[in-house]
Every structure is written in structure tokens, then in C-alpha cells.
Amino acid sequence: MQNIATTVMNNLKTWARVNSPWAIHFNSGSCNGCDIEILATLTPRYDVERFGIKLQGSPRHADVLICTGPVTRQARERLLRVYEQMPEPKFVVAVGSCGLSGGVFQGSYNIIGSIDEVLPVNAYIPGCPPRPEAIIQGVVALLESLKPPKE
Numbered sequence: 532m533q534n535i536a537t538t539v540m541n542n543l544k545t546w547a548r549v550n551s552p553w554a555i556h557f558n559s560g561s562c563n564g565c566d567i568e569i570l571a572t573l574t575p576r577y578d579v580e581r582f583g584i585k586l587q588g589s590p591r592h593a594d595v596l597i598c599t600g601p602v603t604r605q606a607r608e609r610l611l612r613v614y615e616q617m618p619e620p621k622f623v624v625a626v627g628s629c630g631l632s633g634g635v636f637q638g639s640y641n642i643i644g645s646i647d648e649v650l651p652v653n654a655y656i657p658g659c660p661p662r663p664e665a666i667i668q669g670v671v672a673l674l675e676s677l678k679p680p681k682e
């Protein structure tokens with residue numbers, strides 16, 4: 532009986548998480564190109580709220596960290612602090628070629644590298660910058676992967 536209750540509770544939590552993820556956005560060194568596309572994704576033209584995705588100001592209430600840019604030496608500590616404040620389970624989405632590989636900033640004296648050199652990344656969205664459709668597709672694919680397998 533307890534197992535059934537636990538399973539139902541876990542399914543309910545997953546359902547709620549998949550249908551209304553709260554996201555926080557962090558620029559770890561981007562040129563702002565990717566950030567502008569993220570803003571377009573969140574605003575009415577592309578309207579990502581129709582998938583229940585809501586921008587959240589505090590990492591303490593966020594499920595998904597959407598991160599842009601390569602990680603600079605200056606931003607590394609802040610990025611880690613934001614990530615550590617998020618409650619479990621938490622997910623990281625790397626947006627843009629710079630976040631995936633360092634991009635055009637690779638080899639620069641003040642760049643550590645890609646986001647996954649600092650944090651575990653769950654979804655990668657390539658492009659310079661990726662269009663809002665690609666960002667939506669990446670986030671929706673991440674949410675789909677969280678759903679329990681169909682029996």
C-alpha cells in the first residue's frame with residue numbers, strides 16, 4: 532500500500548514539474564546574442580509560457596537553469612552559487628555555441644570553457660545564437676525526458 536502511495540506521489544510530482552517548470556536565466560559570459568533570443572522566447576511572440584515555463588528571479592524557486600555563454604573566470608563562482616541554491620531535482624540547459632564549447636571565445640585568457648566544465652548539463656542547444664524555436668525545442672525535449680516511461 533505504501534509503495535502505491537509513494538509511486539502516485541512521485542508521479543504527481545513529476546507531472547507538476549513537467550507541466551510547470553520554473554526557469555532562471557544566467558549569463559556566464561555571453562555576448563548577449565543568446566540572451567536576446569531567450570528574451571524573445573519568454574515574451575509574447577514565442578510565448579514559452581504556453582508550455583507552463585515561467586521565468587523565475589530566485590534560484591531557490593527554480594527547477595531549470597538556462598545558461599548562456601562560455602564561463603568566464605569572473606562568473607564561475609556566481610554560476611556555482613546560483614546552481615547550489617536551486618532545490619533538487621534541478622536541471623541545466625546550455626544555450627549557444629559558446630556555452631557548448633567556448634565558441635568564439637575559446638582560448639581567451641579569461642575563459643574557463645564550456646558550461647559543462649563547471650556544471651552537469653542536461654540539455655544542449657547549439658547555434659550562434661540559437662533561434663527561439665530551437666530553444667523551445669531543447670527545453671521541451673528536456674521536459675519530455677523527465678516523464679516516466681509509458682507502460
Ligand code: SF4
Pocket residue numbers: 560561562563564565599600601626627628629630634635658659660661
Ligand atoms: S553563441 Fe554566438 S550569440 Fe551566443 S554568446 Fe556565443 S557569440 Fe554570442
